[in-house]
Amino acid sequence: MNHTSSTIHEASQPWSEKYRPRSLDDISAQEETVAVLRKTIVSQNLPHMLFYGPPGTGKTSTILAIARELYGPENMKIRVKELNASDDRGIDVIRQKVKKFARNTIGNPISDGYSCPPYKIIILDEADSMTHEAQAALRRLMEDYSTTTRFCIICNYVTRIIEPIVSRCAQFRFKSLDNFSAKSRLQMICDKERVIYEPEVLDELVKVANGDMRMAIMYLQTAYSVYKDEVITTKFFIPDAVIEELIQSAQSHSFNNIEKAVSHFILSGYSAVQLLSQIQDHIVYDNDNRFSNIQKANMAICIGEMDKCLADGCDEHLQILNLIATISKNILFSEEMITD
Known part of the structure; x- marks a missing residue:
């Protein structure tokens, strides 16, 4: 392979492969x-x-x-x-x-x-x-x-x-990478690829990847491919307002509202896998005490089932619809119990 073809090959490589550790000294954490x-x-x-x-x-x-x-x-x-x-x-x-x-x-x-x-x-x-x-x-x-x-x-x-x-x-x-090790690796890649980014972007990447270095690098390359020579400011978390919109649609007990909110979520390009992590925290650490412990337990079971379905390749739209509908059902059942 000549120098030109080698350079083209490196440029087209996924960064997760291009920066894969080549020796034991490069293995992090x-x-x-x-x-x-x-x-x-x-x-x-x-x-x-x-x-x-x-x-x-x-x-x-x-x-x-x-x-x-x-x-x-x-x-x-x-x-x-x-x-x-x-x-x-x-x-x-x-x-x-x-x-x-x-x-x-x-x-x-x-x-x-x-x-x-x-x-x-x-x-x-x-x-x-x-x-x-x-x-x-x-x-x-x-x-x-x-x-x-x-x-x-x-x-x-x-x-x-x-x-x-x-x-x-x-x-x-093998344990999940700690935040410091993961961030250091991402900084090294950014320096070599001359990626311009806002300081908090790497912290968000590390948090979203949750110890998965390959996922963090993949997200970084995806963001870079979108922004190119501009400053990367992509928010990798789903905004709280978007999650709140889904929960409010569940509280409305209207399938039309639920379907509209879920369609908006899908069209916005957010990840269903990322939604699972965030909506679980949103429900478990509910500061407004909108959900009882039994409701939280039932919703957690549904989130676990949805996680398995997504891992098996099921349709994201249908799985999110099922999740929000299940949340709505749990809220409605609780309201009926209180009324009785």
Whole structure:
């Protein structure tokens, strides 16, 4: 790849990939985990590993950084196989793609200055999406090919990984990034990309991302693509007035008012996922005491169900309509109880 095409490629890259940590030194806010992993790299005798924790905390970046330090950038192409288990999650994939790669032996020559250990690494990202049958097949492969292959299982929810796999792995928990670490990373990206922004913008980004560095970087790049050379002043939070409009439409007990408020919300381009977080705080920390504890509990259940539906890819408009209608129903039921 010549210099011009390389420059074009970098310019078109998502910033979350362009600024992905390349070494363990670049991993933010995971000091304890990185310290233990450094010792395993020195010995070059990696165990099977299980990385778990919230999204955007550096799990995939960490194992890729380890592979880069063990093999070097060029050798990674033949010694590391990365699969996204949310796409390739069936038993056939484990039996074909994973087994075929795992069973091939490989030497440990010194190459490009890297003393490559005599095993390959298979990275299974989002492994908590794999079926139980696929996980059972994976457990057998981890036993049969442990001399030639190390497995790194990456997931958000360790409880969704079967116990036989968990027991065969060294477990590493990745915590959400603290505000200082996340903001420092965003400032570094802004400096390199020459992004002009108001001081409070990065604080808002960090708060909205809630420890998810990938999400914070994605929001930053989105805002930059809109404003270009102007000062970024985008508000990433949904204004209180907009949330209050939705709640007031619920209090009106009129479906027409609810549908109008929800349509206005959707057309304004706000995020349904962000609404869940903010409307929950709006209801739980209600300063006007408009909702009883029972109402708050019922609404929290609906918010949890909506969160699951959105994660499964359901329509945002319908889910928000259902949420506001449920809030209206809870308010109406309470008013009727008081009247009786």
